Amino acid sequence: MSRIEVLEERCKGCLLCAQACPKGVIAQSERINQHGYKVVEAAAEKKEECIGCAFCALVCPDVAIHVYRTPKNVKEEETGHAG
C-alpha cells in the first residue's frame, strides 16, 4: 500500500496536487490551517487507491506532501498476507 502525508501547516490549498493525481485520491478537506488555507487530504473513500507515484508531491509548490510506498513483495513476505 502507498499513502501520502499532507503537511497541513505547509499546504496552501492550491489544488495543483489534486489535478496531477492520476487516481483522483486528493480532495479539499473541511480543515483550515493557521494561515487560513483550506488544506487538502487523501479522501477517505479514495486513499486505498494511491499508487505512490509522487506526482502530487512533484507539482506541489510548498513541499507539503510526503509520499510513502510499501513494496508489495516486502509486505507479503513479512506480513504473510496480501492486500
Place this chain on the structure above:
Amino acid sequence: MYQEELVFGHPASMTDHYMHYCPGCHHGVAHRILAELLDEMGLADQAIAVSSIGCSVFLYDYYKVDCVEAPHGRAPAAATGVKRARPDNFVFTYQGDGDLASIGMAEIMHCANRGERVSTVFVNNTVYGMTGGQMAPTTMLGQKTTTCPGGRCQEREGSPIRMTELLSQLGGVAYAARVAVNNVKNVKKAKEAMRKAFQAQLEDRGFGFVEILAACPTNWKMTPIEANERIASELIPYFPLGVFKDVSQEEAC
C-alpha cells in the same frame, strides 16, 4: 508489519521554514528542484547563493547554504565577484524577470558573455510579482498589468524579450535552456536542465542558464489552476521550451 519507505520527502538542503509565496506560485517548485539537485550533486556544503530582489528575496531563509543578497538586478555581478574570490565554491544566482531582464539586463548579458563560471536560475512569470504586477520586459502582448492596463502593446512597449534565445548567442554561455514546471513531465525536465546548467560550472565550461516559465496566480488574477494552465496555453507558444545551447567540453576555450 510491513516496511514503509519514504519515497518523497523534504530535501535535506532545504530548511523547513514556511515559504511566504502565494498559493500556486511556481517559485516554490523551482526552489524545491534546486534543493534536490544541491543534495543529489553533493553541492550543499560548497554552494553560495546570490539572491535577487523580487518575491524570491527571502531565498536565504529556505536553503541551508550561504547566501549573498544582491541589489536589484546585480546578482550576476555580485556572483562574478563571489566566484572569482572563491573559485572552488559552486555559485548560483536566482532571479525574476523584472530583476534579470529589466534593471539587471546589463549585468546578466556581460556575466554570460564573459563566461563566468556561475549558474543562473531565471524565473519568468511575465510580471514584477513583488511590487504588485507591473509590466516586465517579458509581459505577453495584450497582457494587462498595472502599468499597461489596456494590455501590452507592441508599438508602445515592444515585444516580450526571449532571454534564453538572446543569451544563447553569447560566446561565454555553455548551456542555456527554457523549461516549465506546469506538469509532472516538465518538472522532471526542468530538473535535468538545471543539472546540466550546474554541470557547465562544475566542469569549468562556462556560464549556465535555465529559464523557468512560472505562474504568478496573484498578479495574473487567476486561480492557481488557471494560472498553471496559462503556462501551456499562452506562454509556451511564445516562449518555446528546449535547450538552446549546450557546448561540449571540447568546444570550450
